[in-house]
Amino acid sequence: MSVSFHGRTVRGWVLGPAAERPARVLPIRRVLSRVPILDDHLLGLGRWMAERYVVPLSLAIGAMPPPRVASEETAPAGERSSRAIEPVVARKLERYRGGPELLRACAEGSGAFAVRPLPDDEADVCLEAVWACLRGRRRAVVVVPEAEPLPATARAVADAAGDAAMLYIGGEPRERYRAWLDMLAGRFDVVVGTRSAVFAPLENLGLIWVHRDAHPGHREERAPRHHVREVALARAGIQGAVCVVAGLSTSTETATLVERGSMAAVRPSRAEERAASPLVETTPPEREDRSPRLARLLRDADGAFLLVSRLGYGVARSCRRCSEPARCARCVGPVVLREGRASCAVCRAAAVCPTCGSERFAVERGGTERVEEWARHVTGLPVTRVESGGDALPPKPGRVIVGSAAAVKDFGSTQAVQLVAILDPDRARRREGLSAPDQALATWMEAARWAGPRGRGHRVLVQTRDSGDPAIQALIRWDPEVLHRAERARRRAAGFPPAHPVYRVVGTAASADALASLRPVHLLQSSVGGETVSLITIDPDAVRRFRERVVAWVGEGIVTRVEAEPQL
Numbered sequence: 254m255s256v257s258f259h260g261r262t263v264r265g266w267v268l269g270p271a272a273e274r275p276a277r278v279l280p281i282r283r284v285l286s287r288v289p290i291l292d293d294h295l296l297g298l299g300r301w302m303a304e305r306y307v308v309p310l311s312l313a314i315g316a317m318p319p320p321r322v323a324s325e326e327t328a329p330a331g332e333r334s335s336r337a338i339e340p341v342v343a344r345k346l347e348r349y350r351g352g353p354e355l356l357r358a359c360a361e362g363s364g365a366f367a368v369r370p371l372p373d374d375e376a377d378v379c380l381e382a383v384w385a386c387l388r389g390r391r392r393a394v395v396v397v398p399e400a401e402p403l404p405a406t407a408r409a410v411a412d413a414a415g416d417a418a419m420l421y422i423g424g425e426p427r428e429r430y431r432a433w434l435d436m437l438a439g440r441f442d443v444v445v446g447t448r449s450a451v452f453a454p455l456e457n458l459g460l461i462w463v464h465r466d467a468h469p470g471h472r473e474e475r476a477p478r479h480h481v482r483e484v485a486l487a488r489a490g491i492q493g494a495v496c497v498v499a500g501l502s503t504s505t506e507t508a509t510l511v512e513r514g515s516m517a518a519v520r521p522s523r524a525e526e527r528a529a530s531p532l533v534e535t536t537p538p539e540r541e542d543r544s545p546r547l548a549r550l551l552r553d554a555d556g557a558f559l560l561v562s563r564l565g566y567g568v569a570r571s572c573r574r575c576s577e578p579a580r581c582a583r584c585v586g587p588v589v590l591r592e593g594r595a596s597c598a599v600c601r602a603a604a605v606c607p608t609c610g611s612e613r614f615a616v617e618r619g620g621t622e623r624v625e626e627w628a629r630h631v632t633g634l635p636v637t638r639v640e641s642g643g644d645a646l647p648p649k650p651g652r653v654i655v656g657s658a659a660a661v662k663d664f665g666s667t668q669a670v671q672l673v674a675i676l677d678p679d680r681a682r683r684r685e686g687l688s689a690p691d692q693a694l695a696t697w698m699e700a701a702r703w704a705g706p707r708g709r710g711h712r713v714l715v716q717t718r719d720s721g722d723p724a725i726q727a728l729i730r731w732d733p734e735v736l737h738r739a740e741r742a743r744r745r746a747a748g749f750p751p752a753h754p755v756y757r758v759v760g761t762a763a764s765a766d767a768l769a770s771l772r773p774v775h776l777l778q779s780s781v782g783g784e785t786v787s788l789i790t791i792d793p794d795a796v797r798r799f800r801e802r803v804v805a806w807v808g809e810g811i812v813t814r815v816e817a818e819p820q821l
């Protein structure tokens with residue numbers, strides 16, 4: 254509907270009858286749609302999001318359904334499909350520790366579970382949980398971090414459920430709105446999709462499965478900024494369903510919830526995990542992120558995947574004419590050589606020396622393009638470079654792939670290759686952002702599995718100068734706990750303990766004392782251009798009070814802006 258609000262016409266939703274009638278009430282200007290677009294559970298989830306991410310309720314619930322396409326509301330609804338024939342489901346979870354409890358909960362219970370599957374079990378365990386849920390006459394949602402290419406886990410579930418499944422992964426506004434209306438009408442028992450599938454309007458929800466939760470694709474960067482894992486956990490709580498967070502290496506947040514007892518761990522025995530894990534060895538890198546060991550292994554390999562974190566052919570170090578350090582003349586960013594062209598890594602402008610205007614630079618070689626060029630000289634196999642998800646292809650014998658993290662996808666069970674090499678892990682794990690080590694380890698493990706289980710002469714080569722680093726050790730031992738323990742300590746020391754809400758608050762100088770009065774876990778403040786910017790970490794139980802106070806301070810003009818989870 255549209256209503257008058259402070260002299261402007263704005264859109265709003267009818268949420269339900271008010272408990273009391275305010276003194277002054279204006280009539281609704283126009284009813285735009287009579288379709289109840291959210292059910293009570295989603296409304297509850299919207300209230301939770303408004304509180305947790307400190308946004309207006311309208312913004313929280315506005316983020317759930319796709320934009321309205323009015324004509325679809327009068328179009329005939331699709332037929333409800335008969336449930337697909339039950340496929341043969343591999344029984345793997347039954348043998349995992351905590352697996353039988355998870356399967357029972359999917360059918361008729363609730364709770365939060367962290368599942369760490371064996372590399373070849375990723376899709377099977379998801380399918381098994383979804384089927385347990387359907388057998389209990391409940392519905393299931395599977396959220397994957399990306400659609401291009403569609404993860405094998407998503408494909409397996411969608412194929413098995415046939416007509417009973419909705420693949421909710423983007424598309425035209427009309428299609429998306431149609432899909433939403435059909436989900437509301439109860440046409441589907443299973444919804445498989447990217448981020449917004451976590452809001453899929455399903456009654457009688459039994460399971461929300463979050464696939465590979467350390468993947469950056471699960472973070473929504475637009476307001477209300479949120480993480481799918483957190484929203485899924487909250488929704489399962491509201492709707493009495495099961496939430497599963499799964500991955501070869503989950504995030505430190507998930508591991509922390511397990512440690513606290515808020516989530517139950519589900520995984521095979523250590524012996525099974527070790528037997529299924531690849532052999533990992535380390536060697537120090539030499540020039541251009543390579544080593545003699547890498548050259549030898551690549552020459553003899555029947556197939557390989559080489560993971561490189563830096564794109565392009567190299568980094569410009571200095572101007573060839575005036576010898577000044579190379580930097581972007583426009584934004585002072587670093588200059589990189591990509592596709593034969595020197596440009597700014599930040600603003601992408603063509604690079605010219607800010608001192609003398611020359612376009613020629615002395616380049617330190619290294620990056621996906623340079624590694625591709627080198628690999629062609631070493632191996633007799635065809636070499637393919639992959640820098641975007643759309644180009645990603647599964648590794649297999651007879652092929653060498655040089656790729657960035659964008660090439661590491663869920664391809665399901667693949668034929669093992671003799672060599673997986675991680676060329677510059679020290680650069681990847683030191684990237685900006687508190688979750689960089691989590692993301693790095695998850696990517697390494699997802700790529701490392703392509704070498705197959707140990708004991709067949711296949712191996713993972715890690716070129717590092719710091720083999721004692723927790724992320725590297727976690728990979729070698731095939732035990733993400735090694736990293737998660739270190740990360741908990743590191744983040745606590747930095748003032749951002751995992752699973753504690755963090756906010757960035759902008760306001761006047763008075764906001765500093767106001768925030769300090771809340772006795773936060775951690776408070777970091779600085780003055781930027783006359784404004785006070787605070788990073789505040791609070792106790793998970795203090796979210797409601799924090800929001801109440803901040804909203805009051807916004808009213809008083811002390812606080813001007815709040816942003817949730819800026820540190821990740």
Ligand SMILES: [Zn+2]
Pocket residue numbers: 581582583584585586597598599600601602
């Ligand atoms: Zn620039």
Ligand SMILES: [Zn+2]
Pocket residue numbers: 572573574575576577606607608609610611
């Ligand atoms: Zn110059």
